[in-house]
Amino acid sequence: MQTVFSIAVDALAYGMVLFVISIGLSVTMGLMRVVNLAHGGFAMIGGYIASYVARDLALGYGLALIAAVVFTILIAIPIERLLYRRIYGQPELTQVLMTIGITFCIIGIANFVMGPTLKTIPLAPSLQGSADLGFRTIPVHRLFAIACGLAVALGLWYAIEKTNFGIKLRASVDNAAMAAALGVRTEIVYAVSFAAAVGLAAFGGVVGSEFLPVEPYYALRYMVTFLVVVSVGGAGSIPGALAACLLLGAIDTTGRYLMPEFGEFFFYLAVIAIICVFPRGLAGRAK
Amino acid sequence: MKKAAIAALAVMAMCGTASADVIKVGVVGPFSGPFALQGKNFKAGIDAYIALHGNKIGDDTVEIVYRDIPTADPAQSKALGQELIVKEKVQYLAGFYFTPDAMAVTPILKQGNVPMVIMNAATSAIMKTSPLVVRTSFTTWQTSTPIAKVASDAGVKKIISVVSDYGPGVDAENAFKKAFEEAGGQIVEAIRMPLSTNDFSPIMQRIKDSGAEGVFAFLPSGPTTLGFVKAFNDNGLKAAGTKFYAPGDLTQESDLPALGDAALGIQTTFHYAVSHDSPENKAFVEAATKAIGNEAELSFPSVGAFDGMHVIYKMIEATGGEQDAQKAVDAVKGLAWTSPRGPVSIDPESRHITQNIYLREVAKGSDGKYVNKEVQTFEKQGDPGLAAAK
Numbered sequence: 001m002q003t004v005f006s007i008a009v010d011a012l013a014y015g016m017v018l019f020v021i022s023i024g025l026s027v028t029m030g031l032m033r034v035v036n037l038a039h040g041g042f043a044m045i046g047g048y049i050a051s052y053v054a055r056d057l058a059l060g061y062g063l064a065l066i067a068a069v070v071f072t073i074l075i076a077i078p079i080e081r082l083l084y085r086r087i088y089g090q091p092e093l094t095q096v097l098m099t100i101g102i103t104f105c106i107i108g109i110a111n112f113v114m115g116p117t118l119k120t121i122p123l124a125p126s127l128q129g130s131a132d133l134g135f136r137t138i139p140v141h142r143l144f145a146i147a148c149g150l151a152v153a154l155g156l157w158y159a160i161e162k163t164n165f166g167i168k169l170r171a172s173v174d175n176a177a178m179a180a181a182l183g184v185r186t187e188i189v190y191a192v193s194f195a196a197a198v199g200l201a202a203f204g205g206v207v208g209s210e211f212l213p214v215e216p217y218y219a220l221r222y223m224v225t226f227l228v229v230v231s232v233g234g235a236g237s238i239p240g241a242l243a244a245c246l247l248l249g250a251i252d253t254t255g256r257y258l259m260p261e262f263g264e265f266f267f268y269l270a271v272i273a274i275i276c277v278f279p280r281g282l283a284g285r286a287k
Numbered sequence: 288m289k290k291a292a293i294a295a296l297a298v299m300a301m302c303g304t305a306s307a308d309v310i311k312v313g314v315v316g317p318f319s320g321p322f323a324l325q326g327k328n329f330k331a332g333i334d335a336y337i338a339l340h341g342n343k344i345g346d347d348t349v350e351i352v353y354r355d356i357p358t359a360d361p362a363q364s365k366a367l368g369q370e371l372i373v374k375e376k377v378q379y380l381a382g383f384y385f386t387p388d389a390m391a392v393t394p395i396l397k398q399g400n401v402p403m404v405i406m407n408a409a410t411s412a413i414m415k416t417s418p419l420v421v422r423t424s425f426t427t428w429q430t431s432t433p434i435a436k437v438a439s440d441a442g443v444k445k446i447i448s449v450v451s452d453y454g455p456g457v458d459a460e461n462a463f464k465k466a467f468e469e470a471g472g473q474i475v476e477a478i479r480m481p482l483s484t485n486d487f488s489p490i491m492q493r494i495k496d497s498g499a500e501g502v503f504a505f506l507p508s509g510p511t512t513l514g515f516v517k518a519f520n521d522n523g524l525k526a527a528g529t530k531f532y533a534p535g536d537l538t539q540e541s542d543l544p545a546l547g548d549a550a551l552g553i554q555t556t557f558h559y560a561v562s563h564d565s566p567e568n569k570a571f572v573e574a575a576t577k578a579i580g581n582e583a584e585l586s587f588p589s590v591g592a593f594d595g596m597h598v599i600y601k602m603i604e605a606t607g608g609e610q611d612a613q614k615a616v617d618a619v620k621g622l623a624w625t626s627p628r629g630p631v632s633i634d635p636e637s638r639h640i641t642q643n644i645y646l647r648e649v650a651k652g653s654d655g656k657y658v659n660k661e662v663q664t665f666e667k668q669g670d671p672g673l674a675a676a677k
Contacts, residue, residue: 003496010488116324117584118513118545130523139521210517211485213510213545217321221510222485256480257489263452263481 002135007257008250009133013142015249016149017211021204021222022229023152023241024197030236031160031173032193034084035092037099039201039226040219041106046072046202047214048110051119061124065206072202073195080194088190089176103219111216119214121206141210148207149245152200157238169193232274233281240283247274307346308608312599313354313371315364315392316382316406320357321509324541325384325588327579329406332592334578335571336600344600347608352377361391368392372399378610379404379599384588386410386454393417402612404598406591410454411672414637419612421619421638423598423631424591425558427458428672430534431505433644433665434556435466438501438532445475446532447499449490451506452479458672459505459534465675467503475499484511487518494524501530508539508586513546520549535560535659538649539586543657550649550657558642559590559628560659562652571627594626594640598633630667637673644668 025039046068054064083102087095127144130137160166171179172186180186205214212222233244248267255266274282314333318326333351342349352375354367364387371377372395380396381404383389389408393416396403405413405422414420438446448463450456456479464474476497480490494502502524506512516537519525535557538550561572575589576582598619605618616638623632631642646663 003492006492007489010486010492014486014488111323115581115584116327117541118510120513120545120547130521137523141521211514213513215510216323218510221321253486253489256484256486257492260478260480260484260490260493261452264483 003257006136007254009136009138009142011250011253012246013138013146013249014211014253015245015247016146017204017208018225018229018249019149019242019245020145020152021201021208021212022226022233022245023156023238024200024204025226026230026233026235026237026241027156027193027197027200029230030234031169032088032190032197033173034088035095035099036084036197037096037223038102038106038219039197040221040223041103042072042076042198042201043205043208044110044214044216044218045075045106046205047121047209047218048114048119049202050121050206050209051214054122055120061122061127064121065203068202068206069199073199076195076198077191080191084194085187085190103223107216107219110219114216116216121209121214123210139210145207145210148203149242152203153238153242156200160238165189165192228271231281232271234278234284235281237281237283240281243282244274307348309348309350310344310379310603310608311350311352311375311377312379312381313352313368313375313377314382314406315354315356315367315371315380315388317357317384318353318355322358322384324584324586325407326355327584328586328588329382329384329592331575331579331585332406332589333596335574335589336593336596338574338578339570340596340600344603345608347603349600349603356388359385359387361387364388365391365395368395372401377401379602379615381595381599382406382592383408386413389413389420390416393420396420396612400610400612402602402615404595406595407588410458411639411670411675414639414670414673418638419616421598421616421633423594423633423640424588425642426639426670426672427455427505427534428462428675429642429668429670430536430557430644431459431462432466432671433646433668434503434532434534434554435463435470435472436665437554437556437646437663438503438530439467439470439472441530443472443501443530445473445499446501446503447475447494447497448477448503449494450477450479450504451482451484451511453482453507455507456505459503461675462671463503465671482507482511485514487515488522490515491518491522491524494529495522495527499529501532504531504533504537506537508536508542512537512542516546516549516553530554535587535647538647538659540659541584541586543649543659544583546649547657551651553649554646555649555659556644556646556665557587557659558644559587560645560647560661561585562658563628563645563661565625565627565629567625568627590627594628594631597624597626598622629664634669637670639670639673641667641669 028036050064050068053067168184172189233241251270252267316326316329384407386408396419402419407424450460535555540561602615620635629643644665645661647659650660
């Protein structure tokens, strides 16, 4: 029984980290209809900035987290204006080609500027160490990641479903011309959404760095996992992405405990099964 | 008389061109992509050797031709090998980070009349695929066997083995198992995890549940080792006194700053530590640091490359710059020298390097840097992998 609880806690923590990193991609793919393969690249940029601020400048974890989000967005704004704006509404192949190109550029620049070695983000003292849950110990950082995941899920759900901006965003996505005719400045809506998605990527890159360490190849190494989460959850759906992360986290963690030799067999088996039953993902909307 | 003079002149002219050749060495390695750091170390080792010994052997000039192979890709490796031999006309092939890449090229060595000097790829079986292969790195069997003795000497009886599920991981598991069981220990469980594992908590739970006193682990150097070592500490295994044994891939120098305090006290066995205390190593580290630009990036492939160049230089000396693969390989069989890692020699039978394996412990140096501190030496270790395969 103790083992079951223990696996459940690990699964929850892993699922939440996946959620925090992937949700930004879900927003770009589902709401903005851009297949952004450079998402991992932005998460990695966030990780590098946080590492630089926390380790080399020694300014603390909290400040590093904020700096990572802010500066990654600042880097992304010109990229959005110059490059992404051209591919809104284009066929998926065009989007994939351009964003994968951006990813390779980010990898090359990261390798050149920061070097090929691993970069760590030193945690705040209050996040270090382990907490005793009674039946086992768990790193405090994992609890923090779980809390971040929940906060992001709630905040996003509120912003998209309940606020004025959320209504404009959904309107622009469903029919840009009509929304513009009604006085919604779609370009600004897109720019803000893109910035938010990139900010979430950076946030996830920093919070998840204990699982997925920051190094130049990060941008591509974990991209498949992020895409799987989005397609299983249903692009653009916050509850869908959350359910997908928890489900896949649970399957992956249990599989790895019981039969590590099978590798990611169960993970992908589950993905195939879910996609067969729900071709648009768990909570995907018909186009 | 006049004819004779012309003939003599012609002969001299021919000798002249023959003895002032450019000898090309083709180096295949991962110079971009996820393993670019290891390729960078190849280059640093080669540059360091040339900086210390010059690029002239007699009248001949050595020229290095690099070819990039970002990940293990046998088909690409074979194509690069052919291109280097046929188009670039290289006399020597060297480098090779991954076993499959090396294996793909060994079948064409004989026809191309080119010897291969492996600077990393660490599977025992490569040596059997061609008599023209010499290796200056290590094998996973070679580095994983002594750690079993260390564990049993420390009184540990039950160990759980946890390795990445690919060739070298399986080699490490077998090598450790054989040596540890011979020493009277018991492997309570052997887990193979997928290479792409990111979250190691479930594995740590398995280790806990197995009731082993210690864990033997093998993962390829790079990002995953960081997650593994952190999970080991975070899940309370270190605090519970579980012993951690591994070959040195886990604590390669370029990963140490990231591992930080989490790695303190981990014991590994390996053929080379950047902190090795000898005049040869001081000179090497100085030259290689200059070549690579940042000392923190220096790690074990550089010394494999450095010694690989030594072997190639000796081959060129022995053949006088003529292309004769068999003669070149025969010339270095039994060759012994003092490498930055200590005394080494080429075993005449297996053509693999015989070297000291060191037990190291991760420690914090006086300058705050983390180093692999050598605490015990296992002298003149051959490759037990080939013997085990027979």
